[in-house]
Amino acid sequence: MKRLFLCLVLVGMFGRAWAGPGSSLPPTDTARLRQHLQFLTTTPQPRNYQHPVVLDSVARYIQRCLRAAGAQEIGEQPxxxxxxxxxxxxxxxxxxxxxxxxxxxxxxxxxxQPGADDNGTGVAALLELARQLGQLPTLPFRIDLVAYTLEEPPFFRTPHMGSYVHAASLRAAGVPVRGMVALEMLGYFDDRRHSQHYPFEPLKFIYGSRGNYVTVAQKFGNGRFGRRFARHYRSVAALPVKRFKAPAWLSGIDFSDHLNYWHFGYPAVLLTDTAFYRNRSYHETTDTLARLDMRRLGLAVDALLATLMGGQ
Incomplete structure (x- = not known):
């Protein structure tokens, strides 16, 4: 009840109504992002597959926050x-x-490890997007928000990934999907030169050596959705955005839940701060909330909402 009350209070404190066309969209609230991250990084044990009780407590928290945000349908996929x-x-x-x-x-x-950036930031962004969507009087199409379990090793690239289970269920039911966006590590930025690395180092001459941007990554042949999403996201974002397109075999291009939607024929993109190509605390105990940039995380979420409302 305390956590449900917290979600409801935060919606009331920081929510701003969207008045309709021509008005500004509800802005991201960085205090709310921080509240979600504090919960996610201070569970009694790390939220990994060896602690299913902790994972269940996180799942309940996500459900409560989705309900507080006004989601029309809330459910589990066990x-x-x-x-x-x-x-x-x-x-x-x-x-x-x-x-x-x-x-x-x-x-x-x-x-x-606490997993603040990986992938606390993705979950916090998802829940903040839910709050914003819940304030809009109408939406042009259905948006499903999904918090996945078992993305990490030893289940990565197996049918046990939560995103594989979800994508497979959509295909089995014949559900039409315009596209999918995976939120994977969005809160670590470094303005120093040579802080950004790449799977192929000469790419730094194209994309730069400073880890001060987010990227929309996708594979070749990803379809119209990926092109439109990347173009629109870059045009509305108030922080630097790089559009990265590469063959599916390039290391890192499929290192998140979007790969399973590719597997079932759905167009999908990855929105990320580039993970271990920048954040040296990837999969380490030093991946903590103190290392994150709440302002730029908020800007990334603002751009996501604007892109979704821009006619995807």
Whole structure:
């Protein structure tokens, strides 16, 4: 009840109504992002597959916050792995019928670490986007927000990934999907020269050596959705954005939940701060809230909302 009350209070304190066309969209609230991250990084044990009770507590928190934000449909997608039940959490906004856009982020971590950037920032962004969507009087299409379990090793690239389970269920049900956006590490920035690295180092001459941007990454042949999303996101963002397109085999291009939507034929993109190519605390105990940039994380979420409302 305390956490539900916290979600409701935060919506009341920081929510701003959207008056309709011509008005500004509800802005991201960085205090709310921080509140979500504080919860995610201070669980009794790390939120990994070896602590299913902790994962369940995080799933309940996400459900409560989606409910407080006004999601029309809230549910779980439980499934069993090695005799243990894990669950995705889903919330939808907008019209019940018609093609939908999937926005997803995984809430588990790798090993015994707090996982502030990986992937606390993706989950915090997802929940803040939910609050913003809940304030809009109408949406042009359905948007499904999905918090995935079991993205991290030892389940990465297996059918046990929560995103694989979700994407497979959409395909089995014949659900039309316009596209998918994976939110994966969005809060670490470094303005120093040579702070940004690449799978192919000469790319620094194209994209720069400073880790001060977010990127929209996708594979070749990803379709119209990916092109439009990347172009629009870059045009509305108030922080630097790089558009990165590469063959699917390039290291890092598929290192998140979007790869499973590719597997089932859905267009999907990755929105990220480039993970371990910049953040040297990736999968380390030093991946803490203190290292994150709340202002730029907020700008990344603002651009995501503006892109979704820009006619994707």
């Amino acid at each position: 499934y069993a792995v090695n005799g243990q039940t894990y669950r995705n959490v889903l919330g939808s906004f907008g019209p019940a019928n018609g093609p939908r856009i999937i926005i997803g982020a995984h809430y588990d971590v790798c090993g015994e």
